[in-house]
Amino acid sequence: MGKGKRAIPTIDLSNFPGEYGKLREACQEWGCFRVVNHGIPLDLMWDMNKVGRSLQDLPMEIKCRNTDVIPRSGYVASSPDKPLFESLGLYDMASSHSVQIFCSQLDASPHQREIIEKYCQAIYELTMGIGGKLAESLGLKSDFCKEWPCLFRINKYNFTLEAVGSIGAPIHADPSFLTILQLDENVGGLEVMEKNSGAFIPVDPLPGTLLINLGDVATAWSNGRLFNVKHRVQCKEAAIRVSIATFLLGPKEAAVEAPPELVDAEHPRLYVPFTYEEYRELRSSSRCGALDLLRIHS
Numbered sequence: 001m002g003k004g005k006r007a008i009p010t011i012d013l014s015n016f017p018g019e020y021g022k023l024r025e026a027c028q029e030w031g032c033f034r035v036v037n038h039g040i041p042l043d044l045m046w047d048m049n050k051v052g053r054s055l056q057d058l059p060m061e062i063k064c065r066n067t068d069v070i071p072r073s074g075y076v077a078s079s080p081d082k083p084l085f086e087s088l089g090l091y092d093m094a095s096s097h098s099v100q101i102f103c104s105q106l107d108a109s110p111h112q113r114e115i116i117e118k119y120c121q122a123i124y125e126l127t128m129g130i131g132g133k134l135a136e137s138l139g140l141k142s143d144f145c146k147e148w149p150c151l152f153r154i155n156k157y158n159f160t161l162e163a164v165g166s167i168g169a170p171i172h173a174d175p176s177f178l179t180i181l182q183l184d185e186n187v188g189g190l191e192v193m194e195k196n197s198g199a200f201i202p203v204d205p206l207p208g209t210l211l212i213n214l215g216d217v218a219t220a221w222s223n224g225r226l227f228n229v230k231h232r233v234q235c236k237e238a239a240i241r242v243s244i245a246t247f248l249l250g251p252k253e254a255a256v257e258a259p260p261e262l263v264d265a266e267h268p269r270l271y272v273p274f275t276y277e278e279y280r281e282l283r284s285s286s287r288c289g290a291l292d293l294l295r296i297h298s
């Protein structure tokens with residue numbers, strides 16, 4: 001590791017309450033961390049990657065059956081700003097009905113269905129667990145995100161030799177509260193931006209671990225305590241890259257706003273309350289810095 005470069009923190013989920021301090025620091029200083037001992041079986045992670053690859057290999061007319069439930073929740077084809085990227089999406093992975101519809105749209109085999117069902121269930125539970133621990137690390141109750149929907153995505157990067165050195169996913173912070181990423185086991189390319197230096201730090205694949213990123217909703221909800229990490233994906237080699245992402249979005253209808261415990265004279269409210277839907281629209285029309293538009297200037 002180069003001089004001055006710091007490593008992304010790792011949180012051992014089997015070591016609570018011991019890790020609360022480290023978790024809080026990771027969320028404030030990095031906005032991302034890897035988790036180990038997360039309880040998702042390694043086999044299931046491998047199988048999910050394989051299923052994701054084969055679904056992404058389906059003909060375009062079948063992938064296009066994966067339609068939106070909320071805006072841009074379904075199949076996203078490559079586009080001029082992301083020519084190498086495409087993504088399948090399943091809104092509300094906690095609902096077995098939604099999982100079944102997703103599987104049927106893509107003609108999933110019984111084996112593929114079983115893997116998707118198991119993975120969605122296990123990752124959803126993990127998402128709730130991590131959300132809860134994060135709240136507890138700030139001294140709050142763990143059940144705040146119980147009803148919040150999750151969007152599950154299978155991302156594919158069509159990396160070719162000619163594309164090496166170009167962008168797979170442009171720099172962004174996720175709009176969600178938090179994102180759980182299962183990185184491709186072999187093909188790297190994700191880089192996170194360090195908070196203070198602005199330097200990009202490669203997140204190399206570390207099979208068996210998961211990466212957690214905090215997004216814009218976490219920053220607004222925590223009244224600025226939780227850092228929404230910026231990241232991008234670079235094409236580094238000619239190989240198909242598949243990442244599996246789960247986004248814990250935000251409240252379904254209620255406004256995102258900091259709970260009273262996080263607002264006082266020393267910490268005045270930083271953001272106008274907003275619904276996730278309003279925020280999604282603002283982001284799609286303002287391109288970058290949408291969260292700044294909701295900042296209260298006093």
Ligand SMILES: O=C(O)CCC(=O)C(=O)O
Pocket residue numbers: 155169174181183190231233243245
């Ligand atoms: O593919 C990755 O490693 C990152 C994907 C990502 O940033 C996203 O889906 O928001």
Ligand SMILES: [Fe+2]
Pocket residue numbers: 172173174231
């Ligand atoms: Fe992202």
